[in-house]
Amino acid sequence: MTDIAMIQAARDRISGHARYTPFLDSPFLDEIAGRRVLVKAECLQLTGSFKFRGAWSAISALDQEVRKNGVIAFSSGNHAQGVALAARMHGVPCVIVMPSDAPRLKVENTRAYGAEVVLYDRANESREAIGAHLAQERGLTLIKPFDEPLVIAGQGTIGLEIADQAREAGIERAEVLVPCGGGGLTSGISLALEACAPGFKVHPCEPAGFDDTTRSLASGKFERNEKMAGSICDAIVTPSPGEITFPIMRRICGAGIVVTDDEALHAMAIAFSRLKIVIEPGGAVALAAALFHGSEIDGDTAIVVASGGNVDAALFRQALERFGG
Amino acid sequence: MTDIAMIQAARDRISGHARYTPFLDSPFLDEIAGRRVLVKAECLQLTGSFKFRGAWSAISALDQEVRKNGVIAFSSGNHAQGVALAARMHGVPCVIVMPSDAPRLKVENTRAYGAEVVLYDRANESREAIGAHLAQERGLTLIKPFDEPLVIAGQGTIGLEIADQAREAGIERAEVLVPCGGGGLTSGISLALEACAPGFKVHPCEPAGFDDTTRSLASGKFERNEKMAGSICDAIVTPSPGEITFPIMRRICGAGIVVTDDEALHAMAIAFSRLKIVIEPGGAVALAAALFHGSEIDGDTAIVVASGGNVDAALFRQALERFGG
Numbered sequence: 100m101t102d103i104a105m106i107q108a109a110r111d112r113i114s115g116h117a118r119y120t121p122f123l124d125s126p127f128l129d130e131i132a133g134r135r136v137l138v139k140a141e142c143l144q145l146t147g148s149f150k151f152r153g154a155w156s157a158i159s160a161l162d163q164e165v166r167k168n169g170v171i172a173f174s175s176g177n178h179a180q181g182v183a184l185a186a187r188m189h190g191v192p193c194v195i196v197m198p199s200d201a202p203r204l205k206v207e208n209t210r211a212y213g214a215e216v217v218l219y220d221r222a223n224e225s226r227e228a229i230g231a232h233l234a235q236e237r238g239l240t241l242i243k244p245f246d247e248p249l250v251i252a253g254q255g256t257i258g259l260e261i262a263d264q265a266r267e268a269g270i271e272r273a274e275v276l277v278p279c280g281g282g283g284l285t286s287g288i289s290l291a292l293e294a295c296a297p298g299f300k301v302h303p304c305e306p307a308g309f310d311d312t313t314r315s316l317a318s319g320k321f322e323r324n325e326k327m328a329g330s331i332c333d334a335i336v337t338p339s340p341g342e343i344t345f346p347i348m349r350r351i352c353g354a355g356i357v358v359t360d361d362e363a364l365h366a367m368a369i370a371f372s373r374l375k376i377v378i379e380p381g382g383a384v385a386l387a388a389a390l391f392h393g394s395e396i397d398g399d400t401a402i403v404v405a406s407g408g409n410v411d412a413a414l415f416r417q418a419l420e421r422f423g424g
Numbered sequence: 425m426t427d428i429a430m431i432q433a434a435r436d437r438i439s440g441h442a443r444y445t446p447f448l449d450s451p452f453l454d455e456i457a458g459r460r461v462l463v464k465a466e467c468l469q470l471t472g473s474f475k476f477r478g479a480w481s482a483i484s485a486l487d488q489e490v491r492k493n494g495v496i497a498f499s500s501g502n503h504a505q506g507v508a509l510a511a512r513m514h515g516v517p518c519v520i521v522m523p524s525d526a527p528r529l530k531v532e533n534t535r536a537y538g539a540e541v542v543l544y545d546r547a548n549e550s551r552e553a554i555g556a557h558l559a560q561e562r563g564l565t566l567i568k569p570f571d572e573p574l575v576i577a578g579q580g581t582i583g584l585e586i587a588d589q590a591r592e593a594g595i596e597r598a599e600v601l602v603p604c605g606g607g608g609l610t611s612g613i614s615l616a617l618e619a620c621a622p623g624f625k626v627h628p629c630e631p632a633g634f635d636d637t638t639r640s641l642a643s644g645k646f647e648r649n650e651k652m653a654g655s656i657c658d659a660i661v662t663p664s665p666g667e668i669t670f671p672i673m674r675r676i677c678g679a680g681i682v683v684t685d686d687e688a689l690h691a692m693a694i695a696f697s698r699l700k701i702v703i704e705p706g707g708a709v710a711l712a713a714a715l716f717h718g719s720e721i722d723g724d725t726a727i728v729v730a731s732g733g734n735v736d737a738a739l740f741r742q743a744l745e746r747f748g749g
C-alpha cells in the first residue's frame with residue numbers, strides 16, 4: 100500500500116522529469132472567497148494534467164526487463180496522454196485503448212505523444228478483453244488510472260510540493276481542496292500531507308450528480324453514481340471511489356464538496372482573468388468550491404489544486420461568454 | 425545607467441516579492457516552430473505582466489523618506505497595475521493618472537490594487553501638467569514606464585532567471601524573442617544575458633504597423649510609428665524606442681521581428697491549448713515570431729518571453745474562435 104516513503108521515492112524518481120508547478124494567488128480571488136486562496140497550478144504540468152505524475156511513477160518503478168516490453172492503458176483522456184508521454188520519455192512502447200467514438204483531437208494528441216492507439220467499438224467489444232489479449236501477446240504492463248499504489252504515490256508528490264510551498268508561504272493550517280474522480284489524486288495528496296503537514300485537511304471536490312465520493316464519505320460505504328455521462332467535468336466522472344483509494348480517503352479526508360457545472364465554468368473564467376491559467380471543468384471544481392462554497396470549510400486559508408487544463412476551445416469560450424465579465 | 429550589478433541588485437530587492445516565473449514547453453510548439461521553444465511565462469507574474477518587476481525595482485530603491493510620500497504613474501494598462509501593487513506592498517500611496525475614456529475594467533483593477541485613480545480629459549487636459557501638479561503638491565515620485573534605469577534593471581531580472589533556467593535545461597546558445605514597446609523589457613533582458621549568457625541573442629518583436637524599434641535598429645537612428653492606435657497589441661504600442669533603451673538595444677540586440685495581429689491571435693490560441701496559459705496580444709508577439717517567423721532566426725533553440733496576460737475575455741474568445749481548432 101502507498102505510504103509516505105513510497106511517495107518520497109516517487110518524488111525522487113520524478114524529480115527533473117515532471118514540472119514542479121507553481122503556487123498562484125490573487126487578491127481578487129481572496130476577496131471572492133473571503134479567505135486566502137492559493138492555487139497549485141497543476142494544469143501547467145506536462146500533458147496539461149497531474150496524470151503524468153502517476154504514470155511516470157508507475158512506469159519508472161517497473162523492472163527494466165518488464166518495462167522494455169511496453170505499457171498499456173485504457174483511457175480517452177488525461178491518463179492516456181500522461182501514460183503516453185511518460186512511456187515515450189522512458190523509451191518504451193505504449194498502447195492506449197480508446198473507444199472508436201473518442202474525440203478526434205484526443206486520439207491525435209495521444210498519438211502525438213508517441214502512443215499506438217487501438218480503437219474499439221463500445222457497443223460490441225470489451226476493452227478489457229482487447230487489452231488482455233494485447234498485454235499477453237506483447238508482454239505489456241497495464242497502468243491503471245487510480246486504483247494502483249504506485250499511481251497514488253505519483254499523485255502524492257503534489258502533496259509534498261504543497262507542503263513545501265505552504266511552508267515557504269508561512270502557512271501552518273489550511274483546508275486543501277482537490278478535484279476527485281476515482282480518488283487517486285485525493286488519496287495521494289492526503290497521505291503526503293498527513294505525514295508532512297498535519298495541520299492541513301483535504302476535502303475531495305466533485306460535480307453535482309457525480310458525487311459518489313462525497314456520498315461514500317458521508318455513509319461510510321461505497322456509493323455509486325446513477326449515471327456515467329452528462330457532466331462537463333467528464334475528466335473526473337467515475338462510477339464510484341476506488342477499492343484502494345476510498346479507505347485512505349475515509350481515514351484522512353474531511354467532507355466532500357459538491358459544485359454545479361455553472362460554478363465550475365465560473366471558476367474557469369475567474370482563473371482566466373485573475374491567474375492567467377487555463378483550467379478544464381473537472382480541474383476547476385476545487386477552485387469553484389473555494390470561491391462559492393466557502394461556508395463548507397473552516398480556517399483562513401484554502402489551498403486549491405487546479406488539476407488539469409485540457410479543455411476544448413468551444414467550451415472555454417462558453418465559460419468566458421457566460422462569466423468572463 | 426543600467427548595468428549587470430544594478431540588475432543583480434534589483435534581483436536581490438525583488439526576491440521573495442515577485443514570482444519566479446516558470447519555463448514552459450510542449451512538443452507541439454517545437455513541431456510548429458521547427459526548433460525547440462521554451463516559454464518564459466511572465467503572464468503568471470503578479471498583476472499579470474512583467475511590469476510589476478520594474479515598478480518594484482524603482483519603488484524599492486527610493487530613499488525611505490522620499491518613498492513614504494508616494495509614487496505616481498501615467499498609464500491605463502499593465503504599468504499602472506504593476507506600480508499600484510508594488511506601492512501597496514511597500515505601504516505607500518500611489519496615484520495613477522488615466523484618460524477618462526480608459527476601459528472601466530482597467531480603472532477598477534487599478535483601484536483594486538489600492539491606487540488612487542485620477543482621470544483626465546485627453547482632448548483638453550495635459551496628463552503631464554496634472555501629474556506635475558500632483559507630484560509637487562504631495563511630493564510624489566514619478567515612476568516612468570520604460571526609460572528609467574531602475575525600471576530597466578527590474579525587467580532585467582527576467583534575463584537573470586532565463587540564464588539560470590536555460591543553464592538547468594542544458595542550453596548554451598539560443599535566440600531570445602522579447603515583446604517590445606518602449607524597450608524597457610528588451611534592453612533589460614539584453615543587458616542581463618550579455619553578462620550571464622553570452623551565447624544568447626535577443627530579438628525585439630513588434631506588431632506590424634508599430635515596428636518603430638525594428639526600423640530603428642535597421643536604420644541606426646530613432647524611427648517613429650505613424651500612428652498610435654489600431655493594433656490589438658495595444659500594450660506594446662509606443663511612438664518610438666526610448667532615449668535610454670534604444671542605445672542599449674542597438675549595441676546588443678539582433679534584428680527585430682514583425683508579426684501580424686492574426687499571428688499574435690493564433691499564438692494566443694496555441695498557448696491556450698498547448699501550454700494552458702493566457703497571453704495578451706502584445707505579450708504573444710514573441711511566441712508568434714518563434715512559431716511563424718522561424719526563418720528570421722538561427723539555431724536550434726528559441727526562448728520566448730510571454731510578457732503579459734491581461735486580455736479582455738471578448739478578444740480571447742475571438743482568438744479561440746478563429747484559431748482554437
